[in-house]
Amino acid sequence: MTEPSATNAQDFFLHLERISKKYGGVTALDEVTCSIRRGEIHCLVGENGSGKSTLIKIISGIEHPDSGHVYFEGESPRHLTSTESIKRGVQVIYQDLSLFSNLTVAENIALPAVLARKVMAFRWSEIAAHAAETLRRIRLSIDLNEIVGNLSLAQQQLVAICRALSGNVRLLIMDEPTTALTRKEVDILFSVVLDLQAKGISVLFVSHKLNEAFEVAERFTILRDGKCVGEFDRSELDTRKLVRLMTGQEVATDPFRPGARQPEVLLEVRNLSKRKNFKAITFQLHRGELLGLTGLLGSGRTELALALFGMNRPDSGEIYFEGKAARIDSVQDAIRLGIGYVPENRIRQGLVIGQSIGSNLILVTIGRLLNRMGLVNAAKRSEVIQSWIGKLGIKVSDAELPVETLSGGNQQKVVIARWLATRPKVLILDSPTVGIDVAAKRSVHQLIRELSAAGVGIILITDETGEALNNCERVLLMRGGRFIGCINSAEETEASIQERLEAGT
Amino acid sequence: MKHAREMKSLASKSEFYLFFLILILGATFTFANPKFLALQNILDLLKSYSFFGILSVGELVVLLSGGIDISFTAIAQVAEYVTVAVILQYGGNLIAAILISCAIGIILGLANGLLIHFLRIPPIITTIATLNLYFGALYVISTGNIIYRVPQFYQDLSNATLPGGVPMVVGLWTGVVIVTGLILRYTLLGRSIYALGGNPAAAERVGFKVLHTRLFVYSFIGLSSGFGSIVHTALVQSAIPNSIVGHELDVLAAVVLGGANIFGGSGSLIGTFMGVGLLAMLGNGLTLMGISSYWNDVVVGCVLLVGVTFSSLQRMLLASRRANVLVEQEGL
Numbered sequence: 001m002t003e004p005s006a007t008n009a010q011d012f013f014l015h016l017e018r019i020s021k022k023y024g025g026v027t028a029l030d031e032v033t034c035s036i037r038r039g040e041i042h043c044l045v046g047e048n049g050s051g052k053s054t055l056i057k058i059i060s061g062i063e064h065p066d067s068g069h070v071y072f073e074g075e076s077p078r079h080l081t082s083t084e085s086i087k088r089g090v091q092v093i094y095q096d097l098s099l100f101s102n103l104t105v106a107e108n109i110a111l112p113a114v115l116a117r118k119v120m121a122f123r124w125s126e127i128a129a130h131a132a133e134t135l136r137r138i139r140l141s142i143d144l145n146e147i148v149g150n151l152s153l154a155q156q157q158l159v160a161i162c163r164a165l166s167g168n169v170r171l172l173i174m175d176e177p178t179t180a181l182t183r184k185e186v187d188i189l190f191s192v193v194l195d196l197q198a199k200g201i202s203v204l205f206v207s208h209k210l211n212e213a214f215e216v217a218e219r220f221t222i223l224r225d226g227k228c229v230g231e232f233d234r235s236e237l238d239t240r241k242l243v244r245l246m247t248g249q250e251v252a253t254d255p256f257r258p259g260a261r262q263p264e265v266l267l268e269v270r271n272l273s274k275r276k277n278f279k280a281i282t283f284q285l286h287r288g289e290l291l292g293l294t295g296l297l298g299s300g301r302t303e304l305a306l307a308l309f310g311m312n313r314p315d316s317g318e319i320y321f322e323g324k325a326a327r328i329d330s331v332q333d334a335i336r337l338g339i340g341y342v343p344e345n346r347i348r349q350g351l352v353i354g355q356s357i358g359s360n361l362i363l364v365t366i367g368r369l370l371n372r373m374g375l376v377n378a379a380k381r382s383e384v385i386q387s388w389i390g391k392l393g394i395k396v397s398d399a400e401l402p403v404e405t406l407s408g409g410n411q412q413k414v415v416i417a418r419w420l421a422t423r424p425k426v427l428i429l430d431s432p433t434v435g436i437d438v439a440a441k442r443s444v445h446q447l448i449r450e451l452s453a454a455g456v457g458i459i460l461i462t463d464e465t466g467e468a469l470n471n472c473e474r475v476l477l478m479r480g481g482r483f484i485g486c487i488n489s490a491e492e493t494e495a496s497i498q499e500r501l502e503a504g505t
Numbered sequence: 506m507k508h509a510r511e512m513k514s515l516a517s518k519s520e521f522y523l524f525f526l527i528l529i530l531g532a533t534f535t536f537a538n539p540k541f542l543a544l545q546n547i548l549d550l551l552k553s554y555s556f557f558g559i560l561s562v563g564e565l566v567v568l569l570s571g572g573i574d575i576s577f578t579a580i581a582q583v584a585e586y587v588t589v590a591v592i593l594q595y596g597g598n599l600i601a602a603i604l605i606s607c608a609i610g611i612i613l614g615l616a617n618g619l620l621i622h623f624l625r626i627p628p629i630i631t632t633i634a635t636l637n638l639y640f641g642a643l644y645v646i647s648t649g650n651i652i653y654r655v656p657q658f659y660q661d662l663s664n665a666t667l668p669g670g671v672p673m674v675v676g677l678w679t680g681v682v683i684v685t686g687l688i689l690r691y692t693l694l695g696r697s698i699y700a701l702g703g704n705p706a707a708a709e710r711v712g713f714k715v716l717h718t719r720l721f722v723y724s725f726i727g728l729s730s731g732f733g734s735i736v737h738t739a740l741v742q743s744a745i746p747n748s749i750v751g752h753e754l755d756v757l758a759a760v761v762l763g764g765a766n767i768f769g770g771s772g773s774l775i776g777t778f779m780g781v782g783l784l785a786m787l788g789n790g791l792t793l794m795g796i797s798s799y800w801n802d803v804v805v806g807c808v809l810l811v812g813v814t815f816s817s818l819q820r821m822l823l824a825s826r827r828a829n830v831l832v833e834q835e836g837l
Contacts, residue, residue: 062710083712098707100700102770107696112711114693122693 012073013038013171013202014059014090019068021054028054031068032228034221036171039200041193043213046223047246047438052206055223056173059204060092061085086116089170093177097160101149106131108148109162116167134166138192153297154185161192172196173204178212182296182502190216210239224248247438262287265323266457267339267426269308272317277303278481281317285426285459290452292468292489293461295478296501301461302344304478305428308459309341310334322425335364337426340419342412344430344461350415351403358385358399360414365421388417392447409440416447427451430461445471465494465501477501519764519816520776526812527783534790541793548672554785555678556737558778560756561763562685563729565777567628568760569689570722571702571769576617576632577730578753579639582746584609585734586643589655589744599658599735606731613639614727618720640750652744663739674736681729686774698722702769758805759784762812783808 015035021028029051036042046052057063059070061082069076072088099108109131114122131144140158142151148159157177164172178186193203193216207213213220220237222229222245229245237245267285272278278300285291295301306312308319310328319326321337328334334341343350351360362369362384369384371377385399392413396406403414412432419427429448433441448471452458462468468475469489477485479501487497534541551558560577567574584606592602617635621628665673689695697718700708709715738744763780765772787805792798 060710082710086712092710094710096706098704098710100703100707100770102703102766103696103699111696111700115712120692120694122691122696124691 011037012071013040015071015074016055016059017069017071019055019058019065019070021051021058021063021065027226029058029065030226032223032226034228034231036202036204037219038202039197041197041203041205041216041218043205043207043217043220044223045207045210045213045220045242045246050223050246051226052223053175054226056092056175056204056206059085059171059173060090086112086167089168090173091164091167091169091171092173093160093164093175095175097156099148099156099160099163101147103148104144105142105146105148105151105159106144108159109134109144109166112163113166130166131162134162138162138165138195140188154181157181157185157189161189165196169196169201171202171204173206175206176208177205178207178209183498184502186212210242214239222246243438262289262455266321267308268320270318270320272304272307272314272319274303274307274312274314276481277307277312277314278478281483283476283483283486285457287425287457288452288455289474290448290458290460290472292472292475293459293478294463294465294468294475294497294501297463299478299501300481301478302430303481305341305430305459305461308334308426308428309339335422338422338424340422340424340427342415342419342427342429342432344434351411353404354402356400357389357394357396357403357406357414358382360403361385361388361399361418362421364418384421388421392417392420393443407440408436409444412436412440412444413447416444420451424456426457426459428459428461431463432460433467434463465497469494469497519819520773520779522815523763523776523779523783523812526808527779527786530783530786530790534786534793537790538793541790546789546793548670548675550785550789551675551678552672553740554781555672555674556733556740557752557756557759557785558678558781559681559729559733559736561759561777561781562681562774563726563733564756564760565763565765565772565774566685566689566698566729567722567726568765568767568769569702569772570698570718571705572621572628572719572722573757573767574614574617574632574723574726575629575753575757576613576636576639577726577756578750579636579643580610580613580727581730581734581737582749583613583639583643584731585738585749586647586652586744586746588734589652589738590647592656593652597656599662602656602658603732603735606734607728608731610727610729610731610734611724612727614724614730615720617727618723621723622716622719636750636753640747643746647746649746651746655738655742655744659735659739659742662735663742674739677732677736681732682774682778689774694718694721699770702766702771704770755784758809762809764816780812783812 012035016033018031018033019029020031032051032055044052044055054063058065058080061080061084064080070080077084077088100111103111106128110127113130114127128144135141135144138161140162142155142159148156151159161174161177177189181189193205196203205213205217214234214237218234220232220234220242222232222242224246264287265284266287266289268283270282272281281304283291293301293304303312307314308328310330310333313329319328321339326333326337328337328339352363358381362381365384366376369376369381382399388394389396389399394406394410394413394417396410403411406414416427416429416432432448433444436444445467448458448460460468460472469492472489475487475489475492475497476483477487477497477500484500531542540546560581563577564574587609588602588606591597591605597605613635617628617632620626620635621631624631662673667673667676689698694717697708697713698721700711700713701715701718705715708718734749737749741748759780760772760777761767761780762783763772763776763778765777784805787808788801791801791804
C-alpha cells in the first residue's frame with residue numbers, strides 16, 4: 001500500500017494517483033490510488049456500485065477524473081482520451097464484449113489495429129492475414145469468414161480477446177470475462193492470460209467469482225463504496241477476508257439445513273419434450289421444496305422454465321398440478337394455476353423501466369385492486385404496495401420513484417414481490433442473484449428460504465453451482481436439453497457437479 | 506461439405522428469395538404479355554426508375570449506419586427547383602447544374618447529421634421535421650410556381666445513350682451504385698458505417714470517429730438526392746415544387762424489401778437494386794396486363810408484406826438456430 005516515489009514509479013506500468021469522480025451528486029470514486037506492475041496479473045474486486053467500472057473507464061480514457069492523475073510508466077498524459085489510452089497499450093474487453101455481430105470474425109479482430117494506422121483503404125487480404133496471425137498467437141481456430149453473430153457466446157468471447165491482442169497491448173483489462181464460459185473454456189482463457197504475462201503484458205482482471213480470481217491473480221485491489229480499501233498480495237488474503245474487505249461486514253456462508261420434505265407433490269412433469277429445446281424431462285416438485293436446477297448456458301434450463309410458464313409450448317409430455325393433469329398453454333393458464341416466474345434478465349423481461357416502484361409491484365395483481373367502477377382504488381393500492389415493501393425489506397424512500405433508481409438487489413425483490421402478491425403455489429426463479437452484490441444476494445436467499453418454509457414450491461435455476469448446493473436439498477442437472485442426474489446436495493461438491501455438467505462439451 | 510455450407514449461407518440471404526420472387530413475377534408478366542421481356546421495355550423501365558434507384562442507394566447507406574432519413578425527398582425537391590431556377594436566371598451548363606444540386610444536397614444532409622448527432626434526437630423525428638422544414642421553405646419561396654421550361658441540356662441528358670442503347674441516366678445510376686459499393690467495401694469509412702450500424706457503443710470504444718461517420722452518411726444521402734434530382738428533372742422536363750415529396754416511404758420500402766435491416770448493420774446494394782427492380786416490375790407489369798392502376802398500391806402493399814415476412818421469418822430461424830447452438834454443439 002506504499003505510494004511509489006518518483007523513482008520507482010518506473011517499475012509500474014500503470015499508476016493511479018488519488019483519482020476522484022462524481023456523477024451529479026454521487027461520488028463514484030473517492031481518491032483512489034493503486035498501481036499495476038509490468039507483467040502482473042492483478043485483480044480488481046468490489047461489489048456492484050463500488051466503482052470498478054468507473055475506474056476502468058478512466059483508465060481507458062472514456063471518462064475523465066474530476067481530480068487525480070493517471071501515470072503510464074511514470075508519465076501522465078495531459079488529456080487521456082480513449083485513442084491515447086489505446087496508443088499506450090491499454091485494451092479493454094467489456095462484459096458485453098462490444099463486438100460487431102454483423103461483421104466477420106476477421107474484421108472484428110483486425111479493425112482496431114487497422115483503425116490505429118489511419119489509412120483510408122480497407123484491404124481484405126491484410127485483414128485476414130492479421131486476424132489469422134492473432135488467432136495463431138493464442139492457438140485458437142475460428143472460421144475467419146463467419147459472421148460473429150452466428151457464433152456461440154464462448155467463441156465470441158475468444159474473438160473479443162483476440163481483438164484486444166491484435167494491437168500493441170501492454171495492459172489487458174478484462175471485465176467479468178468468465179461469466180459465460182464453461183470450466184474448460186475458462187482454463188483456456190487462463191492459459192492465454194499466463195502466456196501474456198510471460199510476454200510482459202499486465203492483466204487487470206475484474207471478477208466477482210472469487211475462487212477464479214484466486215486461481216490466477218497475484219495481487220488484489222479492493223474497492224468499497226468508491227474508496228480503495230487496499231492493495232494486497234494473494235498470500236495476504238483468503239476468500240473470507242476478501243469478502244469481509246469487500247462488504248465491510250462479516251458474511252457467514254450458512255449452508256442450508258433443509259427441513260423434512262413434505263410428502264405432497266405439487267407439480268409433476270412427465271416426459272416433457274420440445275424439439276431442439278429439451279427432451280424427456282421428468283421430475284416432481286413437492287410442496288415447500290426448494291428444488292435446484294442447474295446447467296450451462298444453453299443447456300435448455302430456461303427453455304424448460306418457459307415451458308412450465310406457458311411461454312414455450314412443449315411438443316409432448318404431461319404436466320400434473322396438484323395431482324390433476326394440467327395444460328399450460330399461456331401465461332394466463334400458468335397464473336391461474338398458481339405458477340409464478342421471475343425471469344433471468346430482470347431489466348429486459350421483468351421490470352417496466354420508467355414506471356414507478358409501486359406500479360411494478362402490483363403489475364400482475366392490479367385486477368384485485370379495482371373498485372366497482374373498474375377503476376384502481378388508490379388507497380388500497382398504496383396500502384398493498386407499502387405492505388410488500390415492508391415485508392421484503394425493500395430499501396426505498398418513495399414508492400413512486402422510477403424503479404430503475406433501486407439497486408440491483410432491491411429491483412430483484414420488486415420482481416419477486418410482484419409474483420408473491422399473486423400468492424403462487426409454485427415459483428420459478430431464473431438466476432435471481434445474477435449481478436447483485438454479496439449482501440443483497442444473501443437477503444434474496446433468505447427470502448427464498450422463508451417462502452419455501454411457508455409452503456411454496458420453488459424451482460431455483462442458477463448458474464452458480466454453489467448457490468444451488470447451499471440452498472437446495474435436491475439439484476437437477478441439465479446438459480444438452482436433458483436431465484443428466486438429480487443429486488442430493490449434501491453428497492456433492494461444486495467441482496464434481498461442474499465436471500458432470502461440462503462432460504462432453 | 507463446404508459446398509453444402511455455401512448453399513446454406515446463400516439460402517440464408519434475403520437476396521436469394523427476392524431473386525426468386527423477381528423470376529416468378531417476371532415469368533408471370535411475360536406469360537401474360539410477351540412485351541414485358543422486350544429489351545426496350547426493360548431499358549425504359551430502368552430509365553424511369555433511375556431517379557428512384559439513386560435515392561435508394563443513399564437511403565441504404567443511412568440504414569446501414571443504424572440511422573434513417575425521411576427528408577431526402579425534400580432535399581431532392583429543393584435541389585431540383587433551386588438549380589433550375591438559378592440556371593434559368595444566370596445561365597450555366599449541365600456540370601454547373603450538377604455542382605449546384607450536389608452542393609445543396611450535401612449542405613441540407615449535413616444539417617440533418619449535425620442535428621441528429623448533437624441534439625441526440627432520434628433520426629426519424631429529426632428528418633420528419635426537416636422534411637417539412639425544407640419542403641415548406643421551398644413552397645414559401647417558390648410560392649408554388651411550376652417551372653415548365655427547363656434548360657435544353659436536361660432534354661439532352663434524357664435522350665443521351667451509352668453504347669448499346671443503354672440510357673445515360675441508367676449509366677449514372679449504375680455509376681452511383683458502383684462508387685457506393687467501392688466505398689462500402691474497400692474503405693475504412695465504409696466499414697465504419699457497418700460497424701456503427703452493428704454496435705454503436707462498440708464503434709466508439711474501438712476508436713471510430715462516430716461523428717465523422719454519421720455526418721458522412723447524412724451528407725451522402727443529401728448528395729445522392731441532389732445528384733438524383735438532376736436525373737429527375739431530365740426525366741420529367743419540368744420543376745414542380747411538389748413532384749418528389751411524398752415518395753420517401755416508397756424508397757424506404759424498396760430498400761427494406763431489398764433485405765436491409767431497418768435497425769442498421771446489414772443490407773446490400775444488390776438487394777436494394779432488386780428491391781427497386783421488384784417495385785418497378787410490379788408497376789409496369791400490371792399496366793401491361795391491363796390491370797387498373799388503382800390496383801397497383803394494393804399489390805405493392807401485398808408484395809411488401811410477403812417480402813418482409815420472408816426476411817423476418819429468416820431472422821427468427823437464425824435466432825432459434827443460434828439459441829440451440831450450445832444444445833447441439835460438439836465442443837468448441
